[in-house]
Amino acid sequence: MRSASVFFTVILHASLLQKSSATTLYVHEHFNEEISPCTDFNKHVCNLPSAHNPFFKQTHANVLFEEAYENTLKSIADPIYDEIAKIISAKEALVIDHCRKDYTYNPKASDAHAQGMAFGKRIAFGTAKDCSIHCHERKYCMLRLPDDRVFQKEPFSQAPPFIQGVFKGFFRLIDPKFKTKDLEVEYSITANSKFSASDVGEFEAFKKIDTSKDFRKSLLKVLFSSDRFAAYFNYLYSLRLLQAEVFPESEVVKELDTLYQLILTETIATVSNSYTVETRNREDLVGHLRKIENVIGVPEIYRNIEVLKRKVEYFQEQFALFKHVFEKSDCKLQLASGWLYLFHLQELLKENRLSTENVKTESVFQWNLFYDPGHDHPAIRMLPAFIHIAKQEMSIGMKYGILASSIGHEIFHALGLGEDYHLIRVQQNEYYKDNKKCYEDYYGSFRVNIDGKMKYPNGELKAEEGFCDIEGSRVAVRVLKKVLESRNLSRESRSISGRVKYPTFDSVPLQLLIDNKKLIDPYAMNLTEIQWFYVFSALIHCSNLADDAAFKNYRGDEHPRPTQRANALVGQLREFTKAFQCRPDDRLFVTPRRCEMFPQKIEGKPKPKISAWKTNPSMAATVDARKRKKSAKKTWSISVFLSFVVWFVCFG
Template sequence: MTVFASFLFIVVCPVFAASESFFASSIPSAQEIKSGFNANVSVCQDLHTHVCNYENLEVERYLKARREGMDELLAGLMPKDEPVYNAIYKALHSFSNKIQAELHLCSHQNLRFPYVHSVINAEAHGRHIGGLFALGRCTHSACAMYRVFCEEQWCMVVKRVPSSQSAMVFKPFKAVSNAFIKGIVFGYMKTLLGVNADLDSKMIVFSEDLRPEDFELEYLRAAYDEDGFLSFMEKHFGSNVDENLNDLEKRIQLIKILAKHRNFAPYFNLLFAHLLYQNRNVTKPEIADDLEAIMVDINQEIRDNVEATNNFNSTQKTAIVKYLRHLHMHMGIPKRFRDVKITKSLLEEFQQWILPIYDNDDCALETILRKIGSFRQLQVYHLRELILPIQRYGNYEEPLFLQQAFHMGETIHILPGFFFTLNGNFPIGFKYGVAWSIGHEIFHGLGLHFRNDPGIHGNVGKMDFFQKQKDCYNRYYGSFCMGNEVCPIGDFKSNEGFADVEGARIVYKVLTRKLKKAAKDERRKQQKWFFKAMTMVFCKDAKSNSEEEQETFLHTDVHPRTAVRANAIALQMPEFTELFHCQKEDFNYVTEERCAIYS
């Protein structure tokens, strides 16, 4: 019997030689980017339109490097005989010949179906749901509302973790009377650990009123059940799998799908971390160290501001400073996963778990997906550190390749995709502009909504001062109406807007202190770069800038519109008006009412 891939562990030589030229060709210099800004639109009139000049080749080149540069880097550094990638590639051959109905059967293979005689059987339904969660199948964004996992001593089964523990029940498994809950735990443990699953000793934390209808099976489908996935694979890979296996363009196209898809992310995140630090002479991962130092300075600046203000009492100051001091802050790859000996060992363990994949497996892609998902769930079960610790209790792992940053509880994580382009030779003001995102994420732990618990940090959210400033942000972000007089709901946008503004003020202050000894002209040059680089974080593409897209964004996304965010920050900062010599008649001339809680 032949196999798609055997145990061919990591080798050093890449299939395509990566070199310093990769960065030079992919990422334009700061001067090249500057030449692409829209000279016909003043920053004082519209900072976003001035910077996000989508028609300019240099601006688009930078944005493309930000979107796709990490994909291309991984494709270039990946070993020619990388076993899991090759197994996936070959599995696509049989995959592309299947019809959707067959694929659906693969996605439910060997899992107990939830329906008995057309009537929902609660325990059977629960076992089916639990099995899917054990395989890491709940990767839809809506799955963030679920907590279904087990560790060695206990399991949790809830939908939307309640703000109060009184809403949850703690019982040993044998004392749980809810058949649906018991089914979920049994299905999860049986799928993950097989016949060795020990249930009687488990404590179960669950919502007593959880019912089968609370789980949407639509959220638990495989990657290839998604619209467009099958047609994309057929278009790009067809049947000539062996012939095209090591073609660079094919690898890049496939990596763009695999590495950025939650079903495959646990493996490719680990592979990328390993290759990033194994090839550090090319990848220059030290930029993460630079940004970590900036992150520490930003945190300290906020603490200093809190200590110096008269707006909070001593109890509140102590609580806020304690929170900031104990905040877990991750920049890019967590430090444990920067050790190539550790990542090499983990990759070998991961590969042994996934492989071999036999050529007579009619559901080869499904088999690989299940093994990737279950390996991650086993790391959770055995209390191992994860490459995305902030998502420990979720059922999926975000791809490191995304330009995203996260805040949850006492942890923030800035993904490598957010600062990847800084591997180019950029001025300090540019780096601090991108580092604005650090301040933004830290402030999410300090308001405005506190995840509906204003009693934290010494009841700071219940203060009259805090409420007045919250109302200020609500009014402010509710005022950015579109030309058709459609206006956002201020309370819907203000939480993100607050983090935007206060984060920018703090990071700008840290930069200015850093530039204290610089000549005046150089200092102002770098301060200007701060605002423009921060604005580039909000640049997406020409389509996102259309009026139709912006109106949809206005109604559906909690963030202020992309065309609004930079201008809204500029209006709240007199430093911007002074720096760029804006006049009173200019749109971005500092607004009279300025909202501020911590900055």
């Protein structure tokens, strides 16, 4: 069905029931009545009614908190929470900007050892942004810095004074009895030259808390998603949510794992039947994909009530010992978060778990799903607020638009455009090299007018995320189509064929949503499940930013700006063109050959031609590639440019 210019609203209604009941959530969005989805899908779907409208992700992340708050958190009694509440109530969070300090370190200076000691202590308190130390068996430790690519490894006694100082300063706080002289250390070569380390801020949300209105709920909510206090509150909140049975039921977890396995299987089939993948490199890719662990919910350590009780008690005991320190400081909030992180590292060291995946503390309750490359232990991690989508009252197309497309995206990060070892051989393939250029060109084409000048994004920077969007969606929608086809089969034929039981997550049929007056507009009532899949894929990225503001905000970000991300996605997808019956003269009509990293071998069809994408008209106005590249270079952020310089010096 081709879209008409019809205005409709899907009613927002959130009803949080008792823990034994289902959660109900409907999405409130205005579909633009003037713009066809085949012309500008972003503007058609993301017609936010107000500048204050929350992001779609945040709307859904709030659902988990609201359920947790009603069932358990509102009655929480905790001494560490009380101390933080006292700091916020005294308005001290409003005047802590002076506590945030960035430092420059010079490892060649005469006081290099002392500078290293100071830097090591900052790492122990978690205040040096993107800097960490992790160890194995108390015999080997690594220092990681932002954008590090090349490392040097040697006995501690042979390391430069600055490096020795870093490890000594770190362990003086973590464990004064730790014998650094027996260590083998590895460190980024960045630490051999002058560098700056930013202070971890992230206190802005605390400043915005209204102490006169719903203070308790507001503070608990900020702590729910705060990375700065996650070292402790991950344990405390996990304990309370487990005791109150707020975490997803086992059936939901099973269905999510089944969905992941279906998408993974579809991805492996796509890779295996591609002109890009030859016999000699197939096992590189397929072997890596099969190694990926699917971690659903909070990590294992947050699932054991007895362990959580011990952790919470330990933190409370340690916090009480250092409470007097806060009373003498005017940076109480920063000190509190620093000490909690320090206690976290002390526990990890005692348990011999001071490893890469553990030293970084982030809230495990955020709306997130991500690919973790690990150290030879890759994983897809689905956090609780993301999983909560499966419990909402939506149709199958809506749920797959969020769940399946997101899982597909993350799986393709394992096949991305970077320099991972398992990709070395496939990256020599002509189809791979050609399509990498295609993605870079395509994502560099979304121009914007800023002060009368056309600016272009850096396609090389954006290509990885765009590649994952597009390839992941292609696989996800194929799985959805199989789900819909299986519904149309009779029970007998399903039994005879031995078909898989596809996960549906208790999805509500579209007709039932219509019968129950949840979909009330004629246009909304006529959307198919495939169309809803694309609508919800777009909703994930909706933003209330203007396009020029989004361009500036995302200039140095590897993600395409949200104002163009949905268009960039669907403009590459034949299934979208079919679903919305786009015409050849529509802006988002897909041509027979666009970017496709894994073109399929189909009997009776010739091989796709190399560089065929160059003959297609670009979605954005076609410009001379050199001019576009020049424009993109001007818009690089300093951080991205410096990262390139470091890479070039090391590998060029």
